[in-house]
Amino acid sequence: MIEVKNVEKSFGDSKVLKGITTTFETGKTNLIIGQSGSGKTVLLKSLLGIHTPDSGTISFDGRIYSDLTDDERRALRTEIGMVFQGSALFDSMTVEENVGFPLKMFTEKTPAEIKERVDFVIERVNLIDAHHKKPSEISGGMQKRVAIARAIVNNPKYLFCDEPNSGLDPKTAIVIDNLIQEITQEYNITTVINTHDMNSVMEIGEKIVFLKQGILAWEGSKKDIFKTDNEAIVDFVYSSNLFKKIRKAQNKEE
Amino acid sequence: MLIRYLSQIGKYFLMLKEVFNKPTKWSVMKGLILKEIDDLIIDSLGIVAFISFFVGGVVSIQTALNLTNPLIPKYLIGFATRQSVILEFAPTFISVIMAGKMGSFITSSIGTMRVTEQIDALEVMGVNSLNYLVFPKIIALLLYPFVIGIAMFLGILGGWMAGVYGGFTSSVEFIQGLQSEFIPFHITYAFIKTIVFAMILATIPSFHGYYMKGGALEVGKASTVAFVWTSVVIILANYILTQLLLAK
Numbered sequence: 111m112i113e114v115k116n117v118e119k120s121f122g123d124s125k126v127l128k129g130i131t132t133t134f135e136t137g138k139t140n141l142i143i144g145q146s147g148s149g150k151t152v153l154l155k156s157l158l159g160i161h162t163p164d165s166g167t168i169s170f171d172g173r174i175y176s177d178l179t180d181d182e183r184r185a186l187r188t189e190i191g192m193v194f195q196g197s198a199l200f201d202s203m204t205v206e207e208n209v210g211f212p213l214k215m216f217t218e219k220t221p222a223e224i225k226e227r228v229d230f231v232i233e234r235v236n237l238i239d240a241h242h243k244k245p246s247e248i249s250g251g252m253q254k255r256v257a258i259a260r261a262i263v264n265n266p267k268y269l270f271c272d273e274p275n276s277g278l279d280p281k282t283a284i285v286i287d288n289l290i291q292e293i294t295q296e297y298n299i300t301t302v303i304n305t306h307d308m309n310s311v312m313e314i315g316e317k318i319v320f321l322k323q324g325i326l327a328w329e330g331s332k333k334d335i336f337k338t339d340n341e342a343i344v345d346f347v348y349s350s351n352l353f354k355k356i357r358k359a360q361n362k363e364e
Numbered sequence: 365m366l367i368r369y370l371s372q373i374g375k376y377f378l379m380l381k382e383v384f385n386k387p388t389k390w391s392v393m394k395g396l397i398l399k400e401i402d403d404l405i406i407d408s409l410g411i412v413a414f415i416s417f418f419v420g421g422v423v424s425i426q427t428a429l430n431l432t433n434p435l436i437p438k439y440l441i442g443f444a445t446r447q448s449v450i451l452e453f454a455p456t457f458i459s460v461i462m463a464g465k466m467g468s469f470i471t472s473s474i475g476t477m478r479v480t481e482q483i484d485a486l487e488v489m490g491v492n493s494l495n496y497l498v499f500p501k502i503i504a505l506l507l508y509p510f511v512i513g514i515a516m517f518l519g520i521l522g523g524w525m526a527g528v529y530g531g532f533t534s535s536v537e538f539i540q541g542l543q544s545e546f547i548p549f550h551i552t553y554a555f556i557k558t559i560v561f562a563m564i565l566a567t568i569p570s571f572h573g574y575y576m577k578g579g580a581l582e583v584g585k586a587s588t589v590a591f592v593w594t595s596v597v598i599i600l601a602n603y604i605l606t607q608l609l610l611a612k
Contacts, residue, residue, distance in 0.1 A: 159488075160484065160488070184490040186490075187487075187489060187490030190488060192485065192489075194484065198480060198482050198485040199482075201476070202399075211489075212489055215389060215392060270488075
């Protein structure tokens with residue numbers, strides 16, 4: 111579990127995060143949603159240690175990040191898997207080398223053991239015939255799968271995904287969402303996804319944290335979204351007519 | 365303006381400190397070093413050989429054409445070619461060319477990694493990205509004196525061929541000039557400069573690539589800025605080292 115307590119972050123005069131307090135639960139897909147400029151990327155980067163909060167604490171299963179030594183932080187980072195918006199695969203490496211990279215860097219596994227594990231996760235994310243291809247030779251959807259495979263290859267405790275669906279067609283986006291959710295439950299990972307894709311929210315939003323102008327404006331599950339009267343989240347989620355109709359229908363059914 | 369430059373210089377030295385921190389596993393580093401040797405050293409040999417050979421030839425011809433006084437011995441063509449090639453052309457001129465070739469390659473490859481979040485990916489995984497990216501380049505460029513040695517040899521060979529086959533001097537006179545008043549320390553001086561330039565070539569373009577911000581356009585701009593600054597620092601270092609090592 112990741113606990114965020116009263117986290118604040120400013121850049122110059124602009125206060126981007128204003129006292130965020132929440133928890134991201136283990137074995138669940140936790141979504142951070144909000145409009146562009148709401149502070150969700152800054153929150154995600156603060157969780158990853160790329161940004162240092164001005165105040166407040168972030169703790170990973172009781173380990174407060176700001177209290178850790180450099181070595182402890184590096185050790186913690188080996189427990190983290192990250193899927194970047196643009197996949198961030200290493201251009202010079204093949205799919206197989208990309209996926210095996212964390213194992214090569216941080217474990218004492220033999221090449222045969224690494225190969226076995228890499229083959230297993232590549233199969234787990236349903237990548238076929240891509241082992242020896244370079245990232246530039248595969249589609250965007252496949253790149254995301256490789257990124258997910260690389261993120262989970264070292265059995266992370268925490269999985270972070272930044273806009274995992276960006277640039278994907280709706281069908282592939284759902285496949286990627288479901289894959290992340292399955293992996294989260296299968297390996298009991300604390301998964302935090304930064305998104306503004308409402309399909310993802312409705313599909314896999316087990317816990318949703320909604321940020322508005324740097325403030326945590328609402329939190330709950332996807333089911334709660336149908337019932338809530340919180341104007342901020344309703345405005346955001348139901349800004350499209352399609353979702354307005356879904357909410358109406360859902361409420362009628364109940 | 366001055367404060368900005370000083371802050372950049374400070375940031376550069378902090379980067380150097382970080383490059384030598386938290387080393388990457390040797391089994392991984394070994395592969396990276398070999399790859400950098402291939403990209404930076406082996407891939408540069410062709411252009412260095414081509415330029416050295418022909419510039420050596422031009423130095424020889426121009427010296428010959430300027431020796432209009434019949435009292436000046438022809439062996440001076442070999443002497444001037446040797447001195448020009450060993451003291452300045454091979455270590456300095458080739459390094460400025462390499463600032464364009466190697467420098468833009470280093471800046472653009474690291475810059476592209478920055479733009480595509482590959483550096484963030486390394487950091488998030490717990491890898492010291494500066495050590496991972498820059499240290500292998502520094503080690504690979506320890507072989508740079510080997511490149512400059514080839515440039516010296518081919519520059520003089522080009523001078524000899526242009527001088528002899530162009531009918532400006534005889535082979536005996538040219539070789540007499542090569543041996544005339546030879547000071548072995550000049551070779552030491554040239555290789556000391558080369559080592560310093562190698563360090564500059566590995567680190568300044570890396571600095572500009574690593575700390576760049578923006579997108580593809582900025583990668584191009586960073587490469588240009590890196591070339592300019594690498595050249596400027598090489599020329600300044602050349603002046604300072606010459607003053608320190610050769611002036612009496």
